[in-house]
Amino acid sequence: MMERVDLESLFLQFLALWFVAIGGPSTIFPEIHRYLVEVHHLLTEKEFAELYTLAQVAPGPNVMYVILIGWHLAGWWGVGATTIPLLVPASTLTLLVGHLNQRYPDAPIGRALRSGLTPVTIGLVLASATILMRTVNHDWRGYLITLITVGVVLKKSCNPLWLLAAGALAGVAGFV
Amino acid sequence: MNDTGASDPCVSRLALFLTFSQISLSSFGGAIFWARRALVERRRWLTDREFLDLLALGQLLPGPNVLNVTVMVGYRFRGWTGSAAAVAGFLGWPCLLAVALGVLYQQYGALPLVQKALGGMSSIVAGLLLATVIKLATALPRRPKPWVFVFLAFTAVGIFRWPLLWVIGMLAPLAVFVAWNEMK
Numbered sequence: 001m002m003e004r005v006d007l008e009s010l011f012l013q014f015l016a017l018w019f020v021a022i023g024g025p026s027t028i029f030p031e032i033h034r035y036l037v038e039v040h041h042l043l044t045e046k047e048f049a050e051l052y053t054l055a056q057v058a059p060g061p062n063v064m065y066v067i068l069i070g071w072h073l074a075g076w077w078g079v080g081a082t083t084i085p086l087l088v089p090a091s092t093l094t095l096l097v098g099h100l101n102q103r104y105p106d107a108p109i110g111r112a113l114r115s116g117l118t119p120v121t122i123g124l125v126l127a128s129a130t131i132l133m134r135t136v137n138h139d140w141r142g143y144l145i146t147l148i149t150v151g152v153v154l155k156k157s158c159n160p161l162w163l164l165a166a167g168a169l170a171g172v173a174g175f176v
Numbered sequence: 177m178n179d180t181g182a183s184d185p186c187v188s189r190l191a192l193f194l195t196f197s198q199i200s201l202s203s204f205g206g207a208i209f210w211a212r213r214a215l216v217e218r219r220r221w222l223t224d225r226e227f228l229d230l231l232a233l234g235q236l237l238p239g240p241n242v243l244n245v246t247v248m249v250g251y252r253f254r255g256w257t258g259s260a261a262a263v264a265g266f267l268g269w270p271c272l273l274a275v276a277l278g279v280l281y282q283q284y285g286a287l288p289l290v291q292k293a294l295g296g297m298s299s300i301v302a303g304l305l306l307a308t309v310i311k312l313a314t315a316l317p318r319r320p321k322p323w324v325f326v327f328l329a330f331t332a333v334g335i336f337r338w339p340l341l342w343v344i345g346m347l348a349p350l351a352v353f354v355a356w357n358e359m360k
Binding site for chain 2: 018019025050051053054055056057058059060061062063064067068070071072076079083086087088089090091093094095097098099101102108109111112113114115116117118119120121122123124125126127128129130131132133136137142143145146147148149150153154160161163164166167168169170171172174175176
């Protein structure tokens with residue numbers, strides 16, 4: 001099928017990536033693409049895009065695309081080599097900082113960090129949302145569906161699974 | 177504000193595992209929407225403000241941001257074993273599901289009908305993320321300075337597509353510095 005995957009370097013690569021992955025899985029998306037597709041030719045461009053799309057619309061957090069790629073590359077060992085590294089920063093740095101944040105909720109530096117970073121976070125997520133919007137929508141009909149979704153979600157808290165089902169139907173019916 | 181433990185609901189490890197399983201398994205295209213819905217709206221374990229605080233920290237720390245929130249919420253209610261329970265719920269199912277998807281993908285590749293359905297759903301997914309951000313933004317203070325940083329972060333990454341690490345490296349210290357000065 002493809003050249004043999006070097007699990008050890010895959011593991012180390014992802015470990016390094018997750019330590020700089022400030023902002024979450026979408027941050028390192030371009031790096032993962034470069035490593036797997038351009039440098040090591042472990043995946044084709046098309047395979048990479050399809051695996052990413054599949055993970056995006058399946059239930060599960062964004063990071064699932066990494067797990068799915070791991071499985072596709074090397075089965076269970078690939079899942080381990082790509083998934084264990086993402087736990088490392090979360091279980092060390094995050095526990096430590098979360099602990100300090102909870103222990104000293106009113107420490108001035110903590111308050112400054114949080115009130116300073118919250119707007120930056122909102123701006124970054126807004127950027128991700130618009131990039132995603134431009135990636136998935138090819139013409140005005142896609143944008144229309146996206147905007148209707150925003151309106152419905154802001155007006156009432158209906159279960160979004162219904163919206164997704166409606167989106168799937170619209171797609172199958174050839175609307176987008 | 178004096179004692180964080182006083183207002184916390186009693187949350188068991190099993191509840192953490194189940195809630196984060198539910199968040200994870202219902203997360204279509206990004207977990208922030210579902211995490212907020214479960215933790216703030218349904219369970220009322222956190223207020224909007226607390227959720228934003230944790231999300232901002234989760235975003236600042238390296239790694240998947242909602243996974244970082246998972247770790248911190250688990251830790252807050254039940255210490256590190258609570259974190260482990262929450263993470264097991266949050267990551268365990270996606271691992272199994274990813275394997276199942278991987279098998280299906282290798283078997284069936286890309287059928288035209290499936291591709292069309294995926295296309296329609298992805299437009300909805302973008303709308304869900306956008307709506308979440310709008311809801312989160314309503315919790316921001318009504319002062320101009322925070323909104324300047326919303327604008328700068330959005331423009332740098334969303335419009336100019338500058339590398340995220342640079343943008344965070346420039347904006348984060350500046351934003352914290354401004355907030356620090358405002359507190360005095």
